[in-house]
Amino acid sequence: MTYPGIDEIDYKQRLEAAKKLHEAFNKTIEELMRGKSPKLIIPKRTLSNTIYDPERKLLLLGPAKLKRSFTDVNEAKRFMQTVLMARILYESLLNNEYPTIRDLYYRGKYSITYMDLRDRRKKSENTWEEQKESDAAIRDIEVFTGLLREDMLVLSKEKGKLVGRIKLRSGGDVIDASKMGHGAYALESTPDLIDILEVDAEYVLVVEKDAVFQQLHRIKFWDKHKAILITSAGQPDRATRRFVRRLNEEFGLPVYILTDADPYGWYIYSVFKVGSITLSYESERLATPQARFIGVMMTDILTKEEMRNVLARMKNLRKRNLEDILNILRNKPYIDSKERRNVIIKAKEADIKRAEQLKGYTWFKSFRWRLELEAFLRYKIKVEIEALASKGLRFLAEKYIPEKIETGDCID
């Protein structure tokens, strides 16, 4: 522990995480030494045990647990993989390492050699073949111990970038994200170790696409509109999600998400807002239930005639909903039907399947979301953010985004 790069904050975090790991497994060891078959009681990470909490507006793990017993032949290998991964993580913490999940995969991978009962021949089997397996073991340990990987100083590839009127302290440095020139501040893997010093902004605008982020940055959108501009560059990584959450939670900033109008974009919004369906245990710290979807919306480009067709598909409409519609459509469509022909993309079979799935999720069952999804399913078309650029960058920056924020044409 004499390496010069070790900083105080990281070191404290290490000790705490190692202690939790040790305690979690020590119970199993004690039971084993009393002759009981060893087992781990782990919250189930299955879809059926993923529950949407409408109060907190979050996807959370339900109460179901699974018993991973070493003597159950169907579970034996995963039991072995779980304790193996716990050991490697424990060793990394104690040795001041900053492993990536790929590192952990390599460190744990080796050939188990044994004599086969059936033919008395030496055989061997790898602890795991693919990173998929070691990743699953990491997730099991996360839910088993309540420690997220960042808490165990596991680093990962980070794509999130940031500009705007905000000052941070990280690793001893003070960073002013309003002084990044045409470049941006790239976020670190452990956003909980960042100190947010000062925020002089009215909202956070999260842009799915890096190039659009750069365009808005280039014309200093954030400066004129007092915004913090963040890009996830596609599917958001954990650090970006956690950082957005902190801005919302700790500074009360509204969060607007700008993605393509397609199931992939909607899912990115959904991950920011309620969490990932397959990794719901992270949501409690990573999701931002207050985040709102600002666009691109199907309703931005459909004509009034088309919207009538969509409404005809929807049942149980209340009168208030219809008034909402009139309100929504006041400034629309933003793109006329001739422009539209060249910017819409035909939905693929997979998109439609994905949209049907989204329809089933509670948080997509609000009137406004039903409108989007039904419109998509009726016309089977997608629209990218860049499609708005066919009207010029200024349209996006000076009309589309400000108007939507002003009139509240966002979807919760």
Place this chain on the structure above:
Amino acid sequence: MTYPGIDEIDYKQRLEAAKKLHEAFNKTIEELMRGKSPKLIIPKRTLSNTIYDPERKLLLLGPAKLKRSFTDVNEAKRFMQTVLMARILYESLLNNEYPTIRDLYYRGKYSITYMDLRDRRKKSENTWEEQKESDAAIRDIEVFTGLLREDMLVLSKEKGKLVGRIKLRSGGDVIDASKMGHGAYALESTPDLIDILEVDAEYVLVVEKDAVFQQLHRIKFWDKHKAILITSAGQPDRATRRFVRRLNEEFGLPVYILTDADPYGWYIYSVFKVGSITLSYESERLATPQARFIGVMMTDILTKEEMRNVLARMKNLRKRNLEDILNILRNKPYIDSKERRNVIIKAKEADIKRAEQLKGYTWFKSFRWRLELEAFLRYKIKVEIEALASKGLRFLAEKYIPEKIETGDCID
């Protein structure tokens, strides 16, 4: 031109680029108005017209030109696409836009309607179907006018990040890349518009993988070793390549490239060093002929016995080469054969094909590169940077990289 975001430098660049575009096409227009069938004489971007210049150590376009004549039915559509793209770029420049290549695709895409001679019916055809086509048109204009897309203020997704003892001026801000905390400085799309103010480093280390970059940064590798640390996060984008080139050219910093030991990693090195084979016209400004490959090398992990097998495959070895070998192998292998079993990955058919291809390129014909490629082809295995992490992060930071730089165990 009254938008507040416009800065001086960008504006100057716009005017210059627009003038070049106009001039390039105006010749064709003048000829046309004299009744000549319109045509564009464009340097050929084909593989056969891509030439490796061993003097400058660069891939360059050769002297061959293609005549794109509007009246040649096989070329008519591409002629139309080329002038269409030139027009959109011209308009963007004049309107102070910062388009992306996706934007340009959308702006140029529309349905041409016409009456068909054969059945006298109205038909329509899109100017282009896929971005592939509009991208090709951009490249044609780049070689035709000598303007790179950045010169025309076209923005693109940027993945490159930077930390280290270097100060820059961009868009009016001064950025100190040694004060980025655990985060990093994300590069902009137009690196030629950056002012490099101050450099206090001895070399540049380019890391293929973002997570490895973060690990090295986390332990402040760049501080201890006086390095500028850059990641391309996979295949390098144009801005990262241009920035690395500037550091080498303008400040004389040695550049070391760290990638996986596989054809994909080698190709990344090759793109940094001599340029992309399919886009060789960019090399003149984007490539860094002085860059050197630091690892991971096949020779890092092969035993002396295995190296002998590899040598047996190579013809025309001189005595000096053999001495080189002994020198190279002094500290090796870094990974013993037992560790190795778990970190090597079996090469796929596509990898082997790719390696066979690399073997044919002049800049891979040096003794050291032949050694790497023959070793790969003999044992058909790949090694990732993370494989070294199975020996701990400190091994990579404190032994592997410094030792290689010190002993000069890099490949040119």
Place this chain on the structure above:
Amino acid sequence: MSSGGESIEKFRSLSPAEFFYRNREIAGFSNPSRALYQTVRELVENSLDACDNHGILPTVRITVFPENTKENHYRVTVSDNGIGIPPRYVPQAFGKVLFGSKYKLRQTRGTFGLGAKMAILYGQITTGKPVEVRTSPKGSQYSYFFKIMIDIEKNEPIVMERRIMKRKSKRHGTTVSVVVEGDWSRARSRILEYIKRTAMGVPYATITIITPEKEAYKYSRVIRKMPPPPREVKPHPRGVDIEMLKAIIASTKSSTLKDMLKNAFQSIGKKSAEILLEEAGIDPNKDPRKLTLDEITALVSSMRKYNKYRPPRTDALSPLGKDIIEAGLKGVLKPEFAYAVTRKPSSYSGHPFIVEVGVAYGGEVPLSPDKGPILYRFANKIPLLYDEGSDVCWKVVSDANFNWRQYNVKLPDRIAVLVHICSTKIPYKGVGKESIADVPEIEREVRNAVKEAARHLRLYLSKKIRAEEEKRKIMTLVKYVPEVARSLSILSKPPASDGNPVDYESIKSVLMKIIERRARKIDGLNIDLRELIIDVG
């Protein structure tokens, strides 16, 4: 002689009727469904032969009625307007296996003198009912009615009833009625498909079938042109064998070999007879009856090897002809192109044959399988429905063996091939008459015929493609004019607004002139190209 062994074989002889009674499967009477189909088929083909072999436009009516529902007995009745049967021959024609009118060198549908008798035999075995025949021979004033059974052991008819009636009308023809055990529900689609294809090959006939459900399907005559009726001819020398030559020697009245060859064979004249005998090393004036077996063998050998005969006479054959085939294809398939070929006669093993092939392409022709075109096979005007895969015609036309790409056809495509083989003897693979054997001479003729038809198809297709191609080229240029003119016009305006921009209309006009210069070279193109442009909005 012989022999006190404990297990001596007993030997005896078998009548043809008994042989086929025991082995009815080989004639297609293997189960009630197949037997019902085969019964209809045999009777219909006999009826058609009784008409068109004698220049009569056929009118055939078929009924299949339930006779005893409990036992699944059906009465199949087929009536025709054919020439009729001389009453003295009726008992044997329907009650003696291997007796008939078809054992000669002339193309007929039936060949084995067996089909109708097998139906009668099968009916007799399964239902015990006799066949009923009513015939009114052409030119006679009487109608004759018979009920006949077969004495199987003796292969002789048993006439159970015989009546003669004075006839008022001049209508002639024959009605045959048998009762057989059958399975209509499984045979239905087979039988109806058979009738449909038969009608396709004989568009000059009117055919009606009435089913047990009392549904009537009628195919009316669409043309009145008929193929000329076949005539009986002498054998062709190329197909001679030792046995045939011995039979000719036994019955010849000629006193010299030379004369015998000239009289007994077609296509042999004085000169060729002499050449043949010289080749065989035999004196042309030798008495045929004095030939040794070795001499006969030598003569057969030289006759089979000689290759300068005139082609076999076609009188014995009755090809459909180009017109009828093309009309049939066009009428049924409604293609955009149809072409038919009737090859010159050829022969195998002494049997003359003619191959005819029609090709239909495009239009409403259904999409073919990947492996080859849709194939309609006919043999002596009979449609062949089953065992397509083992037929020599499939072997020729399937994509594996025929280079369709070379003819601009990439399978699957809308293409159908009709092959009609007519011969005094069709070499079927089995008595079921569903597929034709791989006889090299026939295979070669079919291939040449398909090639010839396919060449005409290729010609048609490539002409069509060329004309389209020229027009396409002009269109390619014209449609891009508006965008090119607009873009160049905008690019012509310098950024710092000095200089001399060129307007859209001027550029467009120059471009159109350039294209018109080019279009003038194409003949038949007489239109103002400007009309094709729709300006950019």
Place this chain on the structure above:
Amino acid sequence: MSSGGESIEKFRSLSPAEFFYRNREIAGFSNPSRALYQTVRELVENSLDACDNHGILPTVRITVFPENTKENHYRVTVSDNGIGIPPRYVPQAFGKVLFGSKYKLRQTRGTFGLGAKMAILYGQITTGKPVEVRTSPKGSQYSYFFKIMIDIEKNEPIVMERRIMKRKSKRHGTTVSVVVEGDWSRARSRILEYIKRTAMGVPYATITIITPEKEAYKYSRVIRKMPPPPREVKPHPRGVDIEMLKAIIASTKSSTLKDMLKNAFQSIGKKSAEILLEEAGIDPNKDPRKLTLDEITALVSSMRKYNKYRPPRTDALSPLGKDIIEAGLKGVLKPEFAYAVTRKPSSYSGHPFIVEVGVAYGGEVPLSPDKGPILYRFANKIPLLYDEGSDVCWKVVSDANFNWRQYNVKLPDRIAVLVHICSTKIPYKGVGKESIADVPEIEREVRNAVKEAARHLRLYLSKKIRAEEEKRKIMTLVKYVPEVARSLSILSKPPASDGNPVDYESIKSVLMKIIERRARKIDGLNIDLRELIIDVG
């Protein structure tokens, strides 16, 4: 009688020899290659019948020699050690079509009395050479030699030479030699494959073939057990038809119907005769000769519907038996598992038949196609080589129709099925004897036999799987013990080194005890599990 019409048909009769001479394709003599194969086959099958039908272990020798290379004439000679032929029957047996010893209710290889005569006929037509027969009947002191040709028009033999020789040895048997036009190079692989498969089905025979290249292929006898020779039997009533009953009535000596039924049929006793006649509403004591046609029809109907007969007698049949089939499969295919089934006799259309099925799995059995197992078909001990796709056996065993997965077999796999059908009459689809028709009774028996054999295969496979499974489970636990022990040991040590770590060996020991507790429940597992562990390095 009749008639002045201008186009009257000429009628005449045809001899069976002439019929088959004209239609030789239907018996498989369609071209020189096929004809040569068919010639070998017909002669070999006659030879085997002459031996094993009479309890003689067969020794058969075949030679195919070039006779006239220029004309492609081959001499095919087949010798056997069979019972021989009484000399008075030889001329007709080889010179008269539809004459032979096989027209009775007894299983033989040849069925039509046609095969050898077709070869002779074909040889005579193509080469003009007579057949040569040398026979030494069992028990006789003489050998007889004949040269015979066929008078085709009369269907009568012409004996060209006849010799008698006093014999010294007791060796008996027959040698037949014919000269035919053939194509050896194309027939070669067919003929050799046929001989190989024949030897597979008749492992108690020694068969030798010598080819034109003077290569000898010899298959020696591998067992001396033989199936019992078949005997002639009375017909079974379930397969009666009207024609058969009429023939029996015509020749019966019984004075009452009841007696006649008892005497003329197998499986009918006093009681069942009475029931049958009561069902038909006929007086049991009536004189058979006084039955009306309607009564005959009624009696046939009741005989066919009655379902309580004893099964047909097996005396007429000669199944190979379980032992011979399994020995054959094991010897040739070397499988890990083989099982054979001989079904009880059954009948169709009055012909008794027995189905036998063998299944071979694993070992050196070649990989089957996706669509079904490898199929070896035999009919009355004859291997069937061609037209597999249209055979009822393929219909049964192909994956489309048989649920192999249900028997733990997922195709393709190393699986072969042998089907042997023996019957007094095999219902071939054609005279070429290559595939068996879809007779429902046979299809059902084949399916049941395959199911029965497949059930035994499933039993074998599932036992094998279960035992492996238990051991696998124990191994699954044991192999992970070292890593689990190491990891838990390391995790047991607190980070701030107070607390009480547990060492590797202790954890390992506890884990092994837990596993041993479990393993003790498995029987037959008697080993120290610790020996299986290789500790972590």
